[in-house]
Amino acid sequence: MSSGKILAVDIGGTKIALGVAGREEFRRTGKLDVVEKFPVPEPRTPDEVVPVIFEVGQRLLQGAELEVVGISIGGPLDHERGLVINFPHLPGWKNLPLVSILADTFGVPAQLDNDANLGALAEYWWRNREKQDPFLYLTLSTGIGGGVIVDGKLLHGLASGGGEVGHITVQTDGPLCDCGNRGCLERMASGTNIARRAREILTTYPEKGKRLRELVGGNVEQIRAETILTGYKEGEEVATEVWLEMIRYIAIGLGTLIHVISPERIVLGGGVSLAGDDLLIPLRRKLREHVHYIPVDQVDIRVASLGHDSALIGAATMVVESL
């Protein structure tokens, strides 16, 4: 007889993903049977979104017995109380008891964690055969987030604030971050912010960055992190300056973390990690400058391999682990 089903839900700023798997099958393989993705239904309030999640979930379950729901969302939350503190991308998702709402809707227990923690859990359980631990996961994307696993468990800490690596200070008196601090890693090195930095340079110095301008058809506003990577690969001057500056800040942030948890493995996920060796090689070089007390060359640093579904797989992993 097959086991009951688990439902994983990943709520993003623009898209929602749902996945279903049999509990025991997932425990063996880490694979979801079906995944469906759809845009967040307008006007994107909980009242509008929750019924759509229920409808899609029921359809994916095809009448099978559901045991538990695992939920992933970005932004600050209270893991213990199952509360979304604030999800600024969606209106009305503030102090929202999402766990009890979805548990009532589906009539089964539910659990909640943030997308970076769940990405960490997924990469730890399904792409880390030797269970190297302590384990550190960073997502380098429009923002920077992270998850820390010690002795096989995610570190949540006070107010579920563990692993908020994007808000480590890497530049004293740097520019103001959304969190209220100055010079946060996210503010200095996220995909959004390196694009902003390149635009600033090109606007201030009209004689610079001829090739980088060509890559966006002369419209500097179109510069994205991907444009900078392309420029860096070609050896373009401004792109190289901005890319290596990003790596320097990531190395300062990571160096701090390495001194605290001395990880056996670090996995870098998110869009910027798709750069692969263009990220890893200069980063390892820079880390050697900042970390002397710990044998940094023995830290296994690699890019993530689960891609866009890592938070969804992590949500399923979280609930399977707790059953």
Ligand SMILES: [Zn+2]
């Ligand atoms: Zn910050």
